Each structure stands twice: as C-alpha cells, then as structure tokens.
Amino acid sequence: MAGNAFGAAFRFTTFGESHGPAIGCVVDGVPPRIPLSEADIQPFLDKRRPGRSRHTTQRREPDAVKILSGVFEGLTTGTPIGLLIENTDQRSKDYSGIAQSFRPGHADFTYQAKYGIRDPRGGGRASARETAMRVAAGAVARAVLNALVPGGVLIRGAMTAMGGHAVDRARWDWEAVPANDFFCPDAGTAEEWAAELDAVRKRGSSTGALVEVVAEGVPAGLGEPVYDKLDADIAKALMSINAVKAVEIGAGLAAAALSGETNADEMEPDGQGGVRFLSNHAGGILGGISTGQPIVARMAVKPTSSILTPRRSVNLAGEAVDVLTKGRHDPCVGIRAVPVAEAMIACVLADHLLRHRGQCGGFGAS
Secondary structure, eight states, X not given: OOOOEEOSSSEEEEEEOTTSSEEEEEEEOOOSSOBOOHHHHHHHHHHHOTTSSTTSOOOOOOOOEEEOSSEETTEEOSSOEEEEEEOOOOOGGGGGGGTTBOOTTSSHHHHHHHHSOOOOGGGGGGSGGGHHHHHHHHHHHHHHHHHHSTTOOEEEEEEEEEXXXXXXXXXXXXXXXXXXXXXXXXXXXXXXXXXXXXXXXXTTOOOOEEEEEEEESOOTTOOBTTTXXXXXXXXXXXXXXXXEEEEEETTGGGGGGSOHHHHSOOEEEOSSSSEEESOOTTTTEETTEEOSSOEEEEEEEOOOSXXXXXXXXXXXXXXXXXXXXXXXXXXXXXXXXXXXXXXXXXXXXXXXXXXXXXXXXXXXXX
C-alpha cells in the first residue's frame, strides 16, 4: 500500500491498524548525536492519548512508546529510528455488526472499492489510531529542530472553534491551553464547550472543530520553491490528517476580502541590519519560503463520522441498510487533532531545515 511515508530529508513511514497488535513507524534522515529518549517522546503522546477526559473516546490505551533502533546511549546514531506502540484495549466485537456495511462518512466504501478487501475493526488502517505514530515522529522532529536551530523552535496548537462556537481572541491565553480538556486558549469558552459537547454526546451525535498551530523561532529561508513550497508542504501535511477538510495559512480565506494595501506585510529596519515585519497576513511564509515570522496554519476538522444516530447506507451485497456505529468514539475528533497538527508541522519544518542545510549550509541568505 503506497502513500505511507511522509517527507524527503526527514522522512517517516507508519504501519499498523487500529485493532492490530501494534502500530509503529520508522523515522529516517535524523542526524547523529541528537539527544533522544522515550521520555522525550512520551509527553506528546500523552496529549493525544485516548481516554484522557470524558470528552474523548473511552478506549484506554497507555500509548507507551518503545524505541527499537537508531538510538545508543541517549543519542541518535544517524540510522533509522524504529518506534513501536502496542495496542492493548481493542474491542473488535463492536464492529461485527457493521462488517458487511459501509459507514457513511468513513473510508469503508473507498477502501473496498480500491482494494477489494478492508479491515472493518475500528476502521483498520484508516483509523485515527494511526496518528499516534505521527505524534511520535513529530517528537523526534522537535528534537531535531531544537538541536539545530539556535534558541529552538516553539510549536503550539489550540482548538479555536467547536461546532461554530469560536473562542474570543481578545482573551487568547496560551497558558490556558494545557489547563483544559479542549486545548482551548480561552478558559471561559472551554467551560461552555464542555456543556455543549456533553449535550452532543447524549444525542449520540458529533461536531466539528477548527485547530490553529503557531510555530515560532523558525529561521528565515526554509522552503523549496516552486513545487515544494513550505506552505504547500504544510497544507499537504495537515490535509493528510484524518477528518481534515480544509487548511489555510496566515490570513487564509480572509485574504480574499482584503485590499492589497492591507494584505501586504510592510517592513522596516530592525536596527540590527535586518528587517521587522509590521503584520503577518502571510502567516510567516512568502514565495514558499519562511520569513522568520511566526508560521500560522489552521485546519477544519469535520464531525466524527461514528455516531449512534442511524444513517442510510448500502452493504456489500448492494442492499439498502441503516447503519449506526457502536463502540467508543470521539464526539469531537478535533480535540485530539491538536497534538497531531503540531506534530505534522514539526515534521515539515524538520524536513525543510535538513533540506536547506543540504543545499545552503546555513539559515537563510547572509
């Protein structure tokens, strides 16, 4: 099955299914002598881990990562890094009743159409369970960035809207993000979302979300025009995440309503021989190359397709059926998508950093 690897200079390949014995990934291209241990990876997996609150799936997976290769005495060796997470809380019987039917909104029909066979247990390879390995690879990418970029790179994500109810940006507080179950930068809005999502769950339904990621400390000059632009690769990375239906960089869709004067990010001397930008509608990227400003990306996550409300569909015999999905599912998959989005941004930045070093040997033009 092609399409399981991501990146060029920093490249990772994931494997495994939702209800298989384990999931894993191989990360290649990591320079040698970079400090790395399981303790550097586990905190990011814990952010994505299922069952961490009543607002996410109650599947109980510890998501304990094991480093199988590529690290010796706490340092990377330059060889492929193998990572593994065992699955411990599968309930395959929850899917026995729909094994012969296509769940609306899922990849059941398309996998069957493409391969003529599919694993119906939790969605198999199409399950968001796969994203745990993206988070693990993203932790390795962060280690690369922090080792090679002076001062390090800070990558932070937040959920900015749920079911059309957006945060008040005037109250944005990064300190609030880890203090609530929604990765919400507004504590007051998080409390309102909690009540809303409880009602959604009781209805057996689900809701969508918006997620925003900001990367600070990214050096100017990263990006490979014309076809491997930094923003193009970020868009691909985020669009590859389960349930993501739209991505925007900087002002994004709102830029279409701006004037040229407003949209242009003016510059002035910074007093140190460089430039200072007066705005950031470009989201930290111009011409596919990083400007040194914060990189800002957003993604729209659709409502979870696994719901208890019966929906019309078709089975393998071509007969009309009603389908409802039992089991343990996220009423808002956007919550656990936040650390996944952070990880994919980290992987793109690490990839372009190593590509830039290979061609130019430094950080931007001098």
